[in-house]
Amino acid sequence: MTDGEHTTVAFVCVQNAGRSQMAYAFAEREREARGLHDDVSLVTGGTRPADHVHPEVVEAMADVGIDLSDRTPRDVTVEELRRSDLVVTMGCSADDVCPAGWGGETRDWGLDDPDGRPPTEVAAIRDEIERRVEALFDELADGS
DSSP: OOTTOOEEEEEEESSSSSHHHHHHHHHHHHHHHTTOTTTEEEEEEESSOOSSOOHHHHHHHHTTTOOOTTOOOOBOOHHHHHHOSEEEESSSOGGGTSOTTOOSEEEEOOOOOOTTOOHHHHHHHHHHHHHHHHHHHHHHHHTO
8 A cells, every 4th residue: 555545445246145255254364464454444245135145155265264154244335335445346237336426446356156056166266256355455555
């Protein structure tokens, strides 16, 4: 980060029960590992949240030492999105997520939904999310 600039990143999808939960968990880990707690705020939520995080996602994350068993999908608010500098959607359109007139940056990672997928496919989605979160934090650390 440059010039003490604070960045808020939101990881959003429809149900907030799979991809965005994984991205948020990896982002929490990266933020801690890089000492960016004062520089980066994280938000996650969904436009129509599910009742629980998908069991196959909880299992896949447990395989890499991250416990999502106590996480609950939540609504993301328009205000949270407005305060975000970057909104990362997981494969749903940013048009469905971001409020009208929002001026921040959006990126859609176009990831497959892990819901109901076999463990090897969920693990592949998880690993791709981990790579993308690490690359995003490389960008944030460079101040770009």
